[in-house]
Amino acid sequence: MSHGRENEVLSIAGTVLYQPLDPITLANPFPIFQRLQRESPIFWHEGLYAWVLSRYHDCRRVLQHTEQFTRDRRKLGRYVSVDEMTIQSLDPPEQVALRQSILHCFKRTDTGAACREAIESFEGNLNSQPKGHPFDFMSCVAEPAAIRFACSLVGVLDMSPESYRSTFLRLTRAMDREVYLHHRDAGVEATRELNDVIDAAIATAPAGSMIHELYAVPDVAQMHPAYVRNTISAAFNAAFSTAYSSMGSILALCLERHDLAKQIVASGDVSLGVSELLRFTSPAQSTARYATCDVEIAGINVRQNDPIITLMAAANRDPEVFEHPSELVLDRSPNPHLSFGYGPHHCVGVKPAEEFLCHFVMRLAEWESRLTLAASPTWLDTATLRCLDTLPLSSIGGARG
Secondary structure, eight states, X not given: OOTTOHHHHHHHHTTOOOXXXXXXXXXXXXXXXXXXXXXXXXXXXXXXXXXXXXXXHHHHHHHHOTTTEESOGXXXXXXXXXXXXXXXXXXXXXXXXXXXXXXHHHHHSOHHHHHHHHHHHHHHHHHTSOTTSOEEHIIIIIHHHHHXXXXXXXXXXXXXXXXXXXXXXXXXXXXXXXXXXXXXXXXXXXXXXXXXXXXXXXXXXXXXSHHHHHHTSGGGGGSOHHHHHHHHHHHHHHHHHHHHHHHHHHHHHHHHSTTHHHHHHHTTOHHHHHHHHHHHHOSBOEEEEEESSOEEETTEEEOTTOEEEEEHHHHXXXXXTSSSTTXXXXXXXXOOOOBTBOGGGSOTTHHHHHHXXXXXXXXXXXXXXXXXXXXXXXXXXXXXXXXXXXOEEEEOSOOOO
């Protein structure tokens, strides 16, 4: 073990073994998260070469305080080209102007139209599946709906779901750089491909789309074009991946729990139920930061430049913050989950994502009793994003109503 941490780590790591890509962990990471919180809330993971945090308040502290915990690798003495920068790779104050411009543009973006188009795709593709014959929900239904949502929201012409899957997988595995170092080059290639798509869309994006409304904000024209374009690319992939992964996770949960979507709709506050679904399923499982100075976290000395992984999915079930954390409480309020991060890097696309998922749950309430599992689901071998790879279903008829 490097960094001379042998005694330090052995004293805190206990007997918990956290292997993010172990099939058992992929299928259900929450039991190991609970053990980490109890036995090793902060420990050095040699395989990930990072400190791993699992308790809510520790994670939130790291996400909030950019003066101590950064995403900007330049603060570590590394060179980063402007062609690589996004608002997620820069800390305040540098990312504030573009971040505020995006938040402003989303007030003018026609999110409702993007949601309606995506739900029409969802409904149409479900209706087109042969009744009584197995089909894969993720590839046949979720992918087309998610790409429709991302394209309409951002302002990109129609894109083939099959072609974007390759981009999505390469980008997602590149986010797991602590696990998949050998996938970095593929991630760079996928980023370049997506950037080309966004570049082409800037001139044609219709009014009401993110691209059109963002470039209508006066200050944006003065910003570096690559920085703006890269951030739009990141927003596009985030819109797709959030919609895609959440549709699978939520539907799988509805198949386990009878009439779950109907219960949420009947509650009268779908947004409250969606917030709880996001806390419970936690599609974005983790994110990384670097210590900018020597600092103490939960009694452990973390050294300057050390990588830190915050397990947001674990934090979302911390019993110190959430009563009955392993239960779905559909009227949970307040619900300060970290599914979209926290602090200066809190996801700027929260409102569109939540609006889409509200539409999805409302429509799913008409479908959940008409769908059955045809085989066991499988999960993508990805650590940062928890996402189904396949969800084999059979349909026993069209939606009611």
